[in-house]
Amino acid sequence: MHSLIEDYALIGDEQTAALVGRDGSVDWLCLPRFDSGACFARLLGGDENGHWRIAPRGAEGQQCTRRAYRPDTLVLDTLWETAEGTVRVTDLMPQRDRGPDLVRVVEGLHGRVTVRSTLRLRFDYGWVVPWMRRVDGHRVAVAGPDSVWFRSEPEVRTWGEDFGTHSEFTVAEGESVAFVLTWHPSHHARPPLVDPYEALRTTVEDWRAWSARCRYRGPHRDAVMRSLLTLKALTYAPTGGIVAALTTSLPEQLGGVRNWDYRFCWLRDSTLTLGALLAAGYQEEAEAWRDWLLRAVAGDPADLQIMYGIGGERRLPEVKLPWLPGYAGSGPVRVGNGAVDQLQLDVYGEVMDSLSLARASGMSPKPHMWALQSALTNWLAEHWRQPDEGLWEVRGGRRQFTHSKVMVWVAADRAVRALERFPQLSGDLEGWRAMRDEVHRQVCEQGYDPERNTFTQYYGSRELDASLLLIPRVGFLPPDDPRVVGTVDAVRAELGHDGLVRRYSTAGPDVDGLPGDEGTFLACSFWLADALHLTGRTEEARALFERLVGLANDVGLLAEEYDPASGRHLGNFPQAFSHIGLVNTALTLYGDQGAG
Numbered sequence: 001m002h003s004l005i006e007d008y009a010l011i012g013d014e015q016t017a018a019l020v021g022r023d024g025s026v027d028w029l030c031l032p033r034f035d036s037g038a039c040f041a042r043l044l045g046g047d048e049n050g051h052w053r054i055a056p057r058g059a060e061g062q063q064c065t066r067r068a069y070r071p072d073t074l075v076l077d078t079l080w081e082t083a084e085g086t087v088r089v090t091d092l093m094p095q096r097d098r099g100p101d102l103v104r105v106v107e108g109l110h111g112r113v114t115v116r117s118t119l120r121l122r123f124d125y126g127w128v129v130p131w132m133r134r135v136d137g138h139r140v141a142v143a144g145p146d147s148v149w150f151r152s153e154p155e156v157r158t159w160g161e162d163f164g165t166h167s168e169f170t171v172a173e174g175e176s177v178a179f180v181l182t183w184h185p186s187h188h189a190r191p192p193l194v195d196p197y198e199a200l201r202t203t204v205e206d207w208r209a210w211s212a213r214c215r216y217r218g219p220h221r222d223a224v225m226r227s228l229l230t231l232k233a234l235t236y237a238p239t240g241g242i243v244a245a246l247t248t249s250l251p252e253q254l255g256g257v258r259n260w261d262y263r264f265c266w267l268r269d270s271t272l273t274l275g276a277l278l279a280a281g282y283q284e285e286a287e288a289w290r291d292w293l294l295r296a297v298a299g300d301p302a303d304l305q306i307m308y309g310i311g312g313e314r315r316l317p318e319v320k321l322p323w324l325p326g327y328a329g330s331g332p333v334r335v336g337n338g339a340v341d342q343l344q345l346d347v348y349g350e351v352m353d354s355l356s357l358a359r360a361s362g363m364s365p366k367p368h369m370w371a372l373q374s375a376l377t378n379w380l381a382e383h384w385r386q387p388d389e390g391l392w393e394v395r396g397g398r399r400q401f402t403h404s405k406v407m408v409w410v411a412a413d414r415a416v417r418a419l420e421r422f423p424q425l426s427g428d429l430e431g432w433r434a435m436r437d438e439v440h441r442q443v444c445e446q447g448y449d450p451e452r453n454t455f456t457q458y459y460g461s462r463e464l465d466a467s468l469l470l471i472p473r474v475g476f477l478p479p480d481d482p483r484v485v486g487t488v489d490a491v492r493a494e495l496g497h498d499g500l501v502r503r504y505s506t507a508g509p510d511v512d513g514l515p516g517d518e519g520t521f522l523a524c525s526f527w528l529a530d531a532l533h534l535t536g537r538t539e540e541a542r543a544l545f546e547r548l549v550g551l552a553n554d555v556g557l558l559a560e561e562y563d564p565a566s567g568r569h570l571g572n573f574p575q576a577f578s579h580i581g582l583v584n585t586a587l588t589l590y591g592d593q594g595a596g
Contacts, residue, residue: 002328005250006553006569009067009076010230013093014237016100017246019043020076020091022063025053031183032100034236034243034310035263039148041126044249044333045324049126054089054104056082057114069555072211072225073204074233085111087171094199095206102181103196108171117167117179121148127323129163136190139165147186152179215281218590223549226556227579228280234576236310240288241265242273243310245572251330252518252561252571259330261337262572264307264316267347268391269577270354276583278361290358294366297351301379306344307337316340339393346391348380349407356414374427377415381435384408391467392503400459402447403467405439410474412436453486457504464494465504466524469531479534488531498564499547500525519561519570526581530588545585
């Protein structure tokens with residue numbers, strides 16, 4: 001029986017992260033990086049694909065009494081109340097200076113409780129059963145390049161059984177038992193030992209020091225802070241890249257095939273991410289993201305990709321893992337992402353908008369930044385008229401997507417504005433102005449349906465797309481333009497489902513080239529709240545925002561999508577795009593009272 005997607009909590013060390021269920025099981029962990037093979041892959045399979053559960057004896061198949069993060073941290077406390085007493089399991093991943101460590105501390109709070117630990121390590125996404133041996137008080141699992149060192153207190157009885165490592169112990173009030181799991185390259189000597197109790201103390205201090213920098217003081221600060229912490233947890237600290245989500249292949253429809261690998265960095269998120277970090281007071285993280293972006297996109301503008309690896313890697317080949325049945329039987333499980341080879345003209349606008357925001361915000365200048373922007377704009381001037389796959393990475397063929405053309409306009413507009421504002425920069429001012437005007441004219445003529453007073457998904461279609469809600473936000477038209485108001489109303493009416501918003505209709509023409517359906521898209525629902533506010537309907541916007549905040553799970557996390565019919569989260573988890581949406585909408589609605 002699979003846990004619900006929303007049953008999971010996140011712990012991480014800014015280079016990888018783990019998902020911990022309400023049943024006390026770590027069901028997903030890739031080591032040593034976000035995009036490495038998983039050593040715990042129960043999330044997409046079964047017990048035999050790897051997991052680590054700590055819970056009271058006799059609690060098999062049960063969930064904890066309650067759980068919560070320690071305020072302003074990524075340290076998770078899980079409470080178990082039993083007939084014998086109460087224990088707390090604290091899970092964390094210390095911010096690393098060497099290898100990754102997963103620390104789990106069991107504390108007796110009341111009575112005497114017998115606790116069991118069951119550890120099944122399976123490298124390469126649950127496929128490889130490692131060789132286990134004892135070394136210097138550790139259990140060491142080795143297979144190929146990977147080794148994991150597992151250490152517990154000396155008095156804890158540990159044994160091997162059924163291709164797993166089992167422990168059983170009793171804790172009384174005031175007693176503690178700690179476990180440490182450390183990944184290490186198999187050809188290296190034993191990793192340095194970490195003191196689990198010192199790691200707990202310093203990890204709490206580190207996260208609280210980071211959270212104290214947040215400038216937002218408005219309504220729902222806890223939700224905003226949790227979203228910012230989640231974005232920080234999804235950041236690969238060595239490069240500044242931010243993965244779209246922690247997981248691969250969590251389905252957009254249960255039992256369906258819309259299952260993708262999101263452990264990469266998408267350019268479409270760049271401007272919204274940068275804006276959220278800057279407005280919340282995280283200049284250092286914003287600069288790290290800007291610098292990752294500059295490194296990733298360097299080169300021939302014709303080679304600009306929609307996504308890159310966390311180090312800026314370009315080749316992300318997509319393969320299927322046949323030994324994993326998928327979450328709740330939703331196959332296939334994919335690793336890598338074939339959409340990396342698509343043409344999406346909107347990313348040129350995203351990059352230009354991000355770098356424009358970076359320059360306007362006073363970030364430390366980069367001497368080559370304008371040369372890159374100029375090259376991107378010149379390339380667009382020659383190629384913007386061609387069709388593309390669009391924002392949503394459709395696999396049904398290229399079209400003249402309206403949002404893509406709006407973002408082409410954004411690229412030209414930001415280039416023109418840079419030349420007008422910063423006289424030291426040089427470029428084809430008149431040519432870029434002409435491009436900006438021509439794109440604007442074309443979108444208003446071919447991407448707009450005058451009968452229904454709405455912009456459409458692509459030229460000549462009657463379909464809608466939630467990305468059209470961004471038209472006023474990027475400045476393509478003012479919010480009070482009747483065409484903007486009409487588009488917001490049309491998207492709300494035709495793509496709305498129980499007050500939330502789908503990305504586009506999957507029942508119309510075969511735009512995305514995939515069978516099945518999907519849930520409402522949470523980022524798009526935040527965009528609707530923004531658009532309602534911009535078009536003068538602030539009370540409706542705040543009501544929608546309140547509802548969206550209420551959809552987060554018990555520890556404040558959001559997936560990619562939500563199904564109102566079943567009340568379940570869908571898609572990869574936790575999703576950066578959803579949390580970016582939450583932060584930006586809070587700033588949009590409460591910015592005047594929220595900055596401190």
